[in-house]
Amino acid sequence: MVSPINPMLKEPLPEKDSTAGIERPLALLKHIPEDPVPLLGLANHSIVSARQFSHEQIVQLCRLAAKHEAVPVQTRRPLVGKILISAFYEPSTRTRLSFESAWHRLGGDIMSITDPATTGIAKGESLFDVAEMLNNYGDLVVLRESSNDAIYEMLKALRIPIVNAGNGTDEHPTQALADIYTMFKWRPELMDEHVAEGHRAKIGVIGVPSRMRTVRSLLYLLSLFPRSFEEVVIFCGEDEVFAKNQRENLKELGLNLRVSTELNKELPNLDIVYINSIAWVGDSYEELGKEFKLSAASPLKKGAIVMHPLARGDELATDLDDTPHNWYFAQARSAVFIRMALLTCLVQLNW
Amino acid sequence: MVSPINPMLKEPLPEKDSTAGIERPLALLKHIPEDPVPLLGLANHSIVSARQFSHEQIVQLCRLAAKHEAVPVQTRRPLVGKILISAFYEPSTRTRLSFESAWHRLGGDIMSITDPATTGIAKGESLFDVAEMLNNYGDLVVLRESSNDAIYEMLKALRIPIVNAGNGTDEHPTQALADIYTMFKWRPELMDEHVAEGHRAKIGVIGVPSRMRTVRSLLYLLSLFPRSFEEVVIFCGEDEVFAKNQRENLKELGLNLRVSTELNKELPNLDIVYINSIAWVGDSYEELGKEFKLSAASPLKKGAIVMHPLARGDELATDLDDTPHNWYFAQARSAVFIRMALLTCLVQLNW
């Protein structure tokens, strides 16, 4: 008798699950009236920090992202003829591919630089000179760099927009956009000016705001919606939780911030749990806060969602994958659509 | 007097030779009546093993490939807006470029991952998680991996098709498609249900079926046409010619298989000689069967064709290049068109 073929090869592709369907982006889309004016201010701008966005820009960007996600077949290709320069000098799958996927879905072409050793930088070319060259070769640059300052050095020479895809320990503003868009897909009413008391959200952030760029950028965006996110609890075992002035700034911006080390005691009260345990330092990364772990056994509130912005390690058990708490997969998916929304606004207006 | 310019720079580009012209694919196209039904079954499927194909699917895929090859100017671009994720974790020129060329010729865009060190896998991300991400970023994955099992691990999470471009020592099904398409271009009557006695072909395969993925996949495809390929002679000096159950399976499937070590004695009776001397093992490769060499001095049957699926080494002398036995260049060419045929079927139906 012939050996049987692997049964997996007989199975058809699985259906999309509910967090990956079109219902939720469609609900978000309908929840928000369209207002193109705030987005006009983004045209021909570089995005380096989450602090550059206004409340209204975030709302309209999320609306535009939802439109892209709710209409899977792209009927228009607004970036045909436009070239993205994708410069990732640190290892990355999801950020690079989601930027490139977003650009391609809008019809644009891409040139990648994945290794500084294959560029003029290896011959001692300055970042200023590299940026001056890039002006001529493309229409927008996406940069990931292990240094906090490289992007500012390039800004001095650039006449095309640059988008920060992670600069050292500083910021990762488009990841924060994907994060908050995911939260709004989960509960569109969080975008409202006045959220009723029972509908506000408490967020737990497992991470180190002083050194984790995703956390740093996310806190800025959350501070634009202080009534929606009524409390942010930081879980952090490090000595230096905040960078200089960081906590004071966030407070001033309206964020209700608290630090804790007792994760399991707080979990039953949290609506959103955001876990991050990698901080980039120079060319390498540190694992931090590994004492804070989540699994199906964690005392999560009913209906609470778990988010994770990066490649998962031990800190997030796979036994959560098939529970309704799993919104980290939806979050990765969100990244494509929010980047589509942002990129069209930066490059040209007729989206 | 000025030194003369290199004479090569004066020469126009050479003409296509007869194996690269449109006559043969045109003849194949006319030989087979079109039947789209078998191909419908491929839509939204992953291709991991050559065992997934039926006789009729192979025939219609080869017909579709011939159509692409016979009409050099692609008038339709069915994959516009579709994104290929091209993940090659082993060195490859021809497989990667022929997949990418096929996808581009159909109008699609591509994102490449050539080095696992630049991806989240370097940070310890699981293949399952990587696959879950890829669902959101592209429309189809092509994977080459040195492990046999990685593709099955990814299949568990994927909701977009994946195509196996070589998984360790296991299979390389699209190479086998290119191989059999080449044989059918050479003699279209081999595709017929009932091949007349004098028109059947004897094949010699220089290689190790237990460990060479190209050979493993090819034997599966040949077994779908047992009346056309009346005998398959394996030339192999290894102890472990076949993997467990492999020979029995192939016999059960109808293949008339024999093992020999006397290449030159058998050559005068063989219509097709297929030579492969590299087996991938983990991250590296072994050279096997180097005692079996072919050259213009080999006692090849008049009209016999020589095929070679990989980068050529010493085992295949260049003095065969300008003889009519050289079908290994045509075989490399075939790879683009058969992949065009397969990819359109997997992604969408209106080809």
Place this chain on the structure above:
Amino acid sequence: MVSPINPMLKEPLPEKDSTAGIERPLALLKHIPEDPVPLLGLANHSIVSARQFSHEQIVQLCRLAAKHEAVPVQTRRPLVGKILISAFYEPSTRTRLSFESAWHRLGGDIMSITDPATTGIAKGESLFDVAEMLNNYGDLVVLRESSNDAIYEMLKALRIPIVNAGNGTDEHPTQALADIYTMFKWRPELMDEHVAEGHRAKIGVIGVPSRMRTVRSLLYLLSLFPRSFEEVVIFCGEDEVFAKNQRENLKELGLNLRVSTELNKELPNLDIVYINSIAWVGDSYEELGKEFKLSAASPLKKGAIVMHPLARGDELATDLDDTPHNWYFAQARSAVFIRMALLTCLVQLNW
């Protein structure tokens, strides 16, 4: 009080400067009557040496480049469906990206090979075989290689055009095209058959013609316009300034050539100063002529322009950037448009 945001993030993108505007290419475009006939001779040709071009081809290529540069929005996409194989085996930012940008702006798709270690060459495949493969996968190859001979080896097998993007110490013809196009944008009358005496240009070239491929190719192109460039002064401290026959050939071709080591003494008489201090040797590079430096303190002639074909090092001070002598940024920009012009001519005629 909240810490202020980085003021750079408030600034809009700067305007294009005058060397990057459309006025100069527009002036060049109007200066030259269109004549498509010389360009027809380039169709389906490979470009390996600057010696392959005629005077009339250079003039018409520059005119076509100016047309591309003067009309920033590409309304036609003549290379849709065409595939560039971009093979850079040496580090490169500007050459690779400017070729790829040119190809994309014309509507074409690209497959890149940046690392020979990821190709079949790593398995011992010959360049002849690689070239034979490439015939099937793309429509044009751009090759940068540290060996002088690899491109000639590939030419033997190619049936699609190949363009030399730097072959060892030999030539870099498309860089020379960018150089001379820049000079003509600066002074369109230099393209005329008969340039009035006061309008001719004296060029200083800081570099080693025997070993620097950019210099070697540029001198060939200058020799096509001996009345425009009335004198070329080579500044070189090496023993072996010229390769065998090189000086004699250039003289025979009509070039008025002189060697000097006294840069500052000559500078006040030079209209164009071209500085290059890197020579590729095998897989690495040498820095040569570092004793010749340029800065804002150099005794440059009023109105003189400075050009630099490569990644800048110490030899060219940044204090020249904001002076009208800076035409090295304009030169980098020129590279995209002249390559657009060349590539359309090589691949197809209906540009």
